[in-house]
Amino acid sequence: xxxxxxxxxxxxxxxxxxxxxxxxxxxxxxxxxxxxxxxxxxxxxxxxxxxxxxxxxxxxxxxxxxxxxxxxxxxxxxxxxxxxxxxxxxxxxxxxxxxxxxxxxxxxxxxxxxxxxxxxxxxxxxxxxxxxxxxxxxxxxxxxxxxxxxxxxxxxxxxxxxxxxxxxxxxxxxxxxxxxxxxxxxxxxxxxxxxxxxxxxxxxxxxxxxxxxxxxxxxxxxxxxxxxxxxxxxxxxxxxxxxxxxxxxxxxxxxxxxxxxxxxxxxxxxxxxxxxxxxxxxxxxxxxxxxxxxxxxxxxxxxxxxxxxxxxxxxxxxxxxxxxxxxxxxxxxxxxxxx
Amino acid sequence: xxxxxxxxxxxxxxxxxxxxxxxxxxxxxxxxxxxxxxxxxxxxxxxxxxxxxxxxxxxxxxxxxxxxxxxxxxxxxxxxxxxxxxxxxxxxxxxxxxxxxxxxxxxxxxxxxxxxxxxxxxxxxxxxxxxxxxxxxxxxxxxxxxxxxxxxxxxxxxxxxxxxxxxxxxxxxxxxxxxxxxxxxxxxxxxxxxxxxxxxxxxxxxxxxxxxxxxxxxxxxxxxxxxxxxxxxxxxxxxxxxxxxxxxxxxxxxxxxxxxxxxxxxxxxxxxxxxxxxxxxxxxxxxxxxxxxxxxxxxxxxxxxxxxxxxxxxxxxxxxxxxxxxxxxxxxxxxxxxx
Numbered sequence: 001x002x003x004x005x006x007x008x009x010x011x012x013x014x015x016x017x018x019x020x021x022x023x024x025x026x027x028x029x030x031x032x033x034x035x036x037x038x039x040x041x042x043x044x045x046x047x048x049x050x051x052x053x054x055x056x057x058x059x060x061x062x063x064x065x066x067x068x069x070x071x072x073x074x075x076x077x078x079x080x081x082x083x084x085x086x087x088x089x090x091x092x093x094x095x096x097x098x099x100x101x102x103x104x105x106x107x108x109x110x111x112x113x114x115x116x117x118x119x120x121x122x123x124x125x126x127x128x129x130x131x132x133x134x135x136x137x138x139x140x141x142x143x144x145x146x147x148x149x150x151x152x153x154x155x156x157x158x159x160x161x162x163x164x165x166x167x168x169x170x171x172x173x174x175x176x177x178x179x180x181x182x183x184x185x186x187x188x189x190x191x192x193x194x195x196x197x198x199x200x201x202x203x204x205x206x207x208x209x210x211x212x213x214x215x216x217x218x219x220x221x222x223x224x225x226x227x228x229x230x231x232x233x234x235x236x237x238x239x240x241x242x243x244x245x246x247x248x249x250x251x252x253x254x255x256x257x258x259x260x261x262x263x264x265x266x267x268x269x270x271x272x273x274x275x276x277x278x279x280x281x282x283x284x285x286x287x288x289x290x291x292x293x294x295x296x297x298x299x300x301x302x303x304x305x306x307x308x309x310x311x312x313x314x315x316x317x318x319x320x321x322x323x324x325x326x327x328x329x330x331x332x333x334x335x336x337x338x339x
Numbered sequence: 340x341x342x343x344x345x346x347x348x349x350x351x352x353x354x355x356x357x358x359x360x361x362x363x364x365x366x367x368x369x370x371x372x373x374x375x376x377x378x379x380x381x382x383x384x385x386x387x388x389x390x391x392x393x394x395x396x397x398x399x400x401x402x403x404x405x406x407x408x409x410x411x412x413x414x415x416x417x418x419x420x421x422x423x424x425x426x427x428x429x430x431x432x433x434x435x436x437x438x439x440x441x442x443x444x445x446x447x448x449x450x451x452x453x454x455x456x457x458x459x460x461x462x463x464x465x466x467x468x469x470x471x472x473x474x475x476x477x478x479x480x481x482x483x484x485x486x487x488x489x490x491x492x493x494x495x496x497x498x499x500x501x502x503x504x505x506x507x508x509x510x511x512x513x514x515x516x517x518x519x520x521x522x523x524x525x526x527x528x529x530x531x532x533x534x535x536x537x538x539x540x541x542x543x544x545x546x547x548x549x550x551x552x553x554x555x556x557x558x559x560x561x562x563x564x565x566x567x568x569x570x571x572x573x574x575x576x577x578x579x580x581x582x583x584x585x586x587x588x589x590x591x592x593x594x595x596x597x598x599x600x601x602x603x604x605x606x607x608x609x610x611x612x613x614x615x616x617x618x619x620x621x622x623x624x625x626x627x628x629x630x631x632x633x634x635x636x637x638x639x640x641x642x643x644x645x646x647x648x649x650x651x652x653x654x655x656x657x658x659x660x661x662x663x664x665x666x667x668x669x670x671x672x673x674x675x676x677x678x
Contacts, residue, residue, distance in 0.1 A: 058416050067411075067427050077397050077664045084676060088406050092431040094677045269666050272673065281669045320661040325416045327608050330620045334611065337423060338433045 035210065035219040038188035039104060039265070039315070042179040049158045053176030055151075055323045056169060062141050063134035064090055066335030070127070070173065074102040076320050079269025080180065085277030086241075090135035097243050098277035101270045103318075104263055106178045108225035113259045113275045115228060116249045120174035125166060138166040144333065145169065150326030182266055182315030190312070198312050205309025208302055213294050223264035223313065231257050231275065234295040237288075241276035268311045282307045374549065374558040377527035378443060378604070378654070381518040388497045392515030394490075394662045395508060401480050402473035403429055405674030409466070409512065413441040415659050418608025419519065424616030425580075429474035436582050437616035440609045442657075443602055445517045447564035452598045452614045454567060455588045459513035464505060477505040483672065484508065489665030521605055521654030529651070537651050544648025547641055552633050562603035562652065569597050570614065573634040576627075580615035607650045621646045 044050050056062065060069040073087040073095075074080050080101035082088075087095035097113055105111065111123035127133040128141055145151045146164050155164045158172065187206070189197035198206070209215055218224045228246050231237045237257070246258035259275050267273075272280050279285040286306050290296045298306065328334075383389055395401065399408040412426040412434075413419050419442035421427075426434035436452055444450065450462035466472040467480055484490045485503050494503045497511065526545070528536035537545070548554055557563045567585050570576045576596070585597035598614050606612075611619045618624040625645050629635040637645065667673075 060414075061422075065427065066423055067421070072406075075399075077661050079666070082406070083400075083667065084405055084674065088404065088676055092676075271667065280673050283669065317663045322416050322659040322661055324656045327418070328422065328610065330622065334619050335423065337427055337431075 034191060035215045036187070036191065036223055037221040038185075038191045039107065039181055039183055039221045041183040042181050042318070044179055046158070046175060048154075049172050049175040050179055051176075051323070052154050052158050053172035053174070054320070055154075055325055056173050057176050058323055059325050061144050061325075061328070061332075061335065062128050062136060062169075064136045064140075064335065065337035067337055068134050070102075070124075073099040073127070073133075076102075076180070076318060079103060079266045079317075080105075081270045083271060085272055087133070089133040090131070093132045095132060097241065097275050098272065100262060101266065102177055102180055103270075104181050104222050104225070104265050106181070107220075107222040108260065108263070109227070110260065113243065113262075114245050114249050115260050120177045121167075121170045124170040124173040124177070138169075140333075141169065142166055144328075147329055147332040148326050149329060154326075180318050182317060185265070185313050185315035187309070187312040188315065198309075201305055201308045202312050203309075205305035205307070206312075208298075209306055209309055212290065212296055212298075214289065214306070217261045217293070218264050224261040225263045227261055228255070228258045229261050229293075231259050231292075233293045235292045237274075237292055239274075239276045239278060241278075243275055245275075264310060264313055266314050266317075268314050282310055286310075373530060374554045375526070375530065375562055376560040377524075377530045378446065378520055378522055378560045380522040380655075381520050381657070383518055385497070385514060387493070388511050388514040389518055390515075390662070391493050391497050392511035392513070393659070394493075394664055395512050396515050397662055398664050400483050400664075400667070400671075400674065401467050401475060401508075403475045403479075403674065404676035406676055407473050409441075409463075412438040412466070412472075415441075415519070415657060418442060418605045418656075419444075420609045422610060424611055426472070428472040429470070432471045434471060436580065436614050437611065439601060440605065441516055441519055442609075443520050443561050443564070443604050445520070446559075446561040447599065447602070448566070449599065452582065452601075453584050453588050454599050459516045460506075460509045463509040463512040463516070477508075479672075480508065481505055483667075486668055486671040487665050488668060493665075519657050521656060524604070524652050524654035526648070526651040527654065537648075540644055540647045541651050542648075544644035544646070545651075547637075548645055548648055551629065551635055551637075553628065553645070556600045556632075557603050563600040564602045566600055567594070567597045568600050568632075570631075571596060572632045574631045576613075576631055578613075578615045578617060580617075582614055584614075603649060603652055605653050605656075607653050621649055625649075 057070045060067050060072070062069065068090065073082045075082055080103035082099050084099070086097055087099045089095055100113065106120060109115070111117040111120060112126070117123035117126060125138065128136050129138055142164060145155070152162070152164060155168055155172075156162055159168050186197045186202075190203075209218075217227060217229050220226045231245070243259075244256055246255035247253055262273075267282065271282070272278065273282070273285040274288075279288055283303055286303050287298060290298045290303075396409045399406050399411070401408065407429065412421045414421055419440035421438050423438070425436055426438045428434055439452065445459060448454065450456040450459060451465070456462035456465060464477060467475050468477055481503060484494070491501070491503060494507055494511075495501055498507050525536045525541075529542075548557075556566060556568050559565045570584070582598075583595055585594035586592055601612075606621065610621070611617065612621070612624040613627075618627055622642055625642050626637060629637045629642075
């Protein structure tokens with residue numbers, strides 16, 4: 001029934017409108033009380049440094065063999081991981097631990113599963129010199145870069161001098177890695193007030209994720225990455241993997257089997273799961289975590305709901321234009337992968 | 340000295356202008372008589388097929404280990420090659436031959452050094468099933484793809500049905516590879532009439548390249564790729580590499596050590612050189628080719644001039660946005676790289 005307009009009705013409508021608007025605006029503050037926060041897009045403060053870091057990220061000449069780059073085990077086409085239980089290193093060596101995703105890793109309190117590197121810059125030097133991974137040395141990596149005029153020029157442009165040190169190499173790689181964030185996950189849209197961004201099952205999964213206690217460790221903008229926790233809290237975790245976790249770093253035996261809580265961002269892409277890569281599927285991982293960390297056996301429906309929620313955490317993947325690497329010069333030492 | 344204009348002078352100037360214009364326009368036809376022709380940019384007739392092919396190109400799940408993709412040995416950041424003498428295959432096996440560049444490979448008369456594949460589609464199936472390379476089987480590769488809903492949907496969109504066959508896999512990869520051409524090399528600009536595109540040394544190098552006979556094999560738009568020729572024509576080529584070349588395909592012993600002439604496009608990026616990767620630098624390669632194929636010892640200056648010319652053949656590298664690969668489903672068989 002159409003009604004005639006009157007000044008009073010106008011005023012009433014205006015107020016109702018104002019209330020609705022306020023309700024909408026309130027949505028954000030309400031969500032802000034959630035134990036998970038949306039993540040922001042990348043902020044690039046030094047584009048030349050990031051671009052140099054991207055080249056280094058993709059450059060297999062930072063390995064002894066000339067075959068393995070950072071991207072080999074943290075593949076940006078595959079959620080920043082290699083989707084293997086443990087990684088393949090120089091001469092096909094079996095890696096000791098599952099490669100964690102590089103995506104959103106700048107949000108972590110420390111790097112590596114045991115947190116032995118305080119930041120991305122410190123981390124970046126590790127695999128290059130690890131005999132089981134890229135199996136090079138920092139000195140040889142720097143020699144290689146110094147032999148390539150285009151790299152020399154780029155380092156000079158970024159760092160303002162001709163030294164070209166391993167510190168600059170890792171700083172540039174870290175600057176690139178800091179751009180590898182994945183905003184706009186459907187769950188983040190929901191957190192920001194878009195109620196339709198996730199469906200009823202996904203919301204049920206999130207509520208169960210909170211009420212069951214998963215969120216006690218997987219919280220914050222990265223749903224993890226901000227604490228070390230014992231793997232196998234209620235029930236011991238059985239594995240052949242010899243990694244000791246945090247105690248190997250601190251020497252404190254009480255921290256044995258404490259690992260950095262992995263992020264759940266993009267977890268649909270970063271299988272297999274756990275530090276030993278033992279869980280092939282999200283369903284298995286949720287089941288194991290429920291039993292071992294929470295003493296809880298999720299029903300099939302509960303498991304499916306949590307898995308559905310976890311799949312809402314896939315954000316916009318970084319858009320990477322493959323770099324064209326500066327060619328080696330006649331002076332660059334050629335890799336001998338089979339020696 | 341300024342002169343007064345007259346109708347006659349006007350006419351004379353007009354004619355001179357016309358002659359200059361004609362001379363400029365003639366430049367292209369003159370260059371068209373060169374034994375080398377510019378290459379055209381990519382023509383993408385089926386963008387969805389190319390996009391699917393790009394995903395497959397970067398997908399290491401087409402290998403037994405889940406670690407090696409087409410891009411591992413034909414790295415689009417490194418001139419479409421791996422810059423190794425011979426490639427690294429499954430379990431770090433030493434490859435039998437140098438990986439040829441994928442760039443402009445659609446222009447070749449056949450694929451592989453010995454031309455055993457008639458086209459890119461036929462070639463693409465080779466490495467997947469080669470026990471020394473990706474070490475998978477076509478059947479397992481197809482099983483993997485069929486287990487991933489997003490791949491199933493993309494194949495259906497491109498090919499119009501639900502079959503998902505290895506023929507479709509290789510057709511899509513070939514469609515992507517066909518886009519990997521590198522137009523606008525400085526030398527192509529010169530061929531098209533831009534006299535300043537190459538300098539005096541580079542032009543000298545080109546003239547020597549022609550007059551010495553290099554161009555007898557390295558001609559056409561790809562400066563090679565269009566014939567099989569004997570390696571070590573004047574003087575035998577000494578190598579430990581057991582590759583027999585064309586005779587292994589044809590059974591004709593007269594064709595022993597005949598290999599497909601490699602393209603010289605982007606040759607600055609595709610070191611090391613020859614089928615055994617024995618020449619680390621362009622200078623070495625030019626020296627060896629001169630002696631073995633032409634019975635000619637180039638002077639240092641001549642060698643440098645030819646090398647300078649060869650570096651004008653680097654074209655625009657394909658701009659590749661890294662694909663985001665569809666994640667494995669719970670049904671996808673997980674790779675076991677260490678078994």
